[in-house]
Amino acid sequence: MRWGIIGYGWVARDHMAPAIRAAGGTLAAVADPCPAARAAATGTGATAYSSAEALIDYGGCDLVYVATPNHCHAAPVQASAAAGLPVLCEKPMAASLADAERMADTVLASRTLYGTAFDQRHHPAHRLIRQRVADGAIGRPVALRIAYACWVGRDWSPTGGVNWRADPDCAGGGAVMDLALHGLDLAEFLLGEPLVDLTVMLQRRVHDYPVEDGGVLTARSASGVLVSLHVAYNCPEALPRRRLELLGDAGQFTAIDTMGQTAGGQLFRTCGSSGAVEPVPFDGATSPFTAQAAAFIEAARGEPHDWSLTRDIRLMRLFDTAYREAQLCL
Numbered sequence: 119m120r121w122g123i124i125g126y127g128w129v130a131r132d133h134m135a136p137a138i139r140a141a142g143g144t145l146a147a148v149a150d151p152c153p154a155a156r157a158a159a160t161g162t163g164a165t166a167y168s169s170a171e172a173l174i175d176y177g178g179c180d181l182v183y184v185a186t187p188n189h190c191h192a193a194p195v196q197a198s199a200a201a202g203l204p205v206l207c208e209k210p211m212a213a214s215l216a217d218a219e220r221m222a223d224t225v226l227a228s229r230t231l232y233g234t235a236f237d238q239r240h241h242p243a244h245r246l247i248r249q250r251v252a253d254g255a256i257g258r259p260v261a262l263r264i265a266y267a268c269w270v271g272r273d274w275s276p277t278g279g280v281n282w283r284a285d286p287d288c289a290g291g292g293a294v295m296d297l298a299l300h301g302l303d304l305a306e307f308l309l310g311e312p313l314v315d316l317t318v319m320l321q322r323r324v325h326d327y328p329v330e331d332g333g334v335l336t337a338r339s340a341s342g343v344l345v346s347l348h349v350a351y352n353c354p355e356a357l358p359r360r361r362l363e364l365l366g367d368a369g370q371f372t373a374i375d376t377m378g379q380t381a382g383g384q385l386f387r388t389c390g391s392s393g394a395v396e397p398v399p400f401d402g403a404t405s406p407f408t409a410q411a412a413a414f415i416e417a418a419r420g421e422p423h424d425w426s427l428t429r430d431i432r433l434m435r436l437f438d439t440a441y442r443e444a445q446l447c448l
């Protein structure tokens with residue numbers, strides 16, 4: 119499968135392009151207005167264009183991955199779908215619900231395969247937790263606690279560009295907009311059911327930019343599992359900052375350092391009767407990005423899949439209502 123990447127910055131270059139190759143695909147072309155990004159792409163043998171339209175007109179891609187800043191997702195997703203190209207779009211779907219709705223309308227009308235790149239649902243440890251929970255390994259799930267935090271200072275940029283994450287017009291918000299949807303989607307994936315209630319609390323505590331640098335979210339799943347999520351841009355990278363605990367009435371899964379872009383981490387199961395903690399082996403060599411690329415290739419080939427625009431736009435609507443309310447109190 120020949121991939122086109124629209125927006126060849128940090129996540130595309132460092133994580134998705136290697137993942138495409140590891141999954142057996144080819145990076146055929148990129149589109150990016152930045153000359154340095156195009157030069158990096160041509161160095162790998164890809165053809166580089168300065169616009170999404172040019173990449174789509176070129177006609178040499180079977181799939182498209184969109185990894186521009188959030189406010190630029192909608193146009194290339196719509197253009198790709200209109201051209202009949204399966205399109206995998208980075209999270210959040212867009213910087214605003216209105217853009218996400220417009221995107222969804224076009225994609226649904228085109229009947230093209232669409233996926234939001236919630237790579238966390240493809241991490242091998244998370245897939246194993248989901249399967250073991252469904253098999254009863256922790257009894258009846260009661261609560262899910264996630265911490266997913268990092269440090270994003272005012273001038274943070276892994277590629278040397280401007281920090282669009284600190285600009286509300288580009289990002290649509292701060293740490294919560296950037297990180298929380300990963301955790302909410304992962305909660306739905308692990309529990310196998312949708313979240314139905316959501317509240318958000320925001321803080322602007324450490325950094326002096328105009329978006330939140332931390333937040334706490336609480337949610338309830340359809341059957342009544344309680345979910346809490348702490349996300350932040352104000353957590354020093356040397357601190358423990360990626361942890362997931364899923365409690366049941368017969369045990370608990372604890373995953374450490376599995377959330378993120380890379381392979382590995384640790385997974386444990388604690389017995390609800392004895393308190394004994396046992397490591398749970400999983401495929402620690404496959405990154406969530408590689409598994410995600412492989413899954414999207416399979417879906418584009420017509421294999422059964424669980425990508426769902428309907429699910430993603432429902433979650434975006436639930437999130438948007440709670441997030442806008444929280445912003446009034448910031």
Ligand SMILES: NC(=O)c1ccc[n+]([C@@H]2O[C@H](COP(=O)([O-])OP(=O)(O)OC[C@H]3O[C@@H](n4cnc5c(N)ncnc54)[C@H](O)[C@@H]3O)[C@@H](O)[C@H]2O)c1
Binds near residue numbers: 130186378
């Ligand atoms: N799933 C994850 O773990 C994960 C991790 C990081 C980023 N992301 C998401 O990926 C997206 C990109 O983030 P990043 O950190 O790579 O940003 P980045 O700034 O490093 O890269 C974005 C690239 O898009 C290019 N670009 C800007 N406007 C464009 C347009 N109209 N058409 C084509 N290219 C355009 C920029 O020149 C830049 O090269 C964001 O939506 C972000 O939320 C996801």
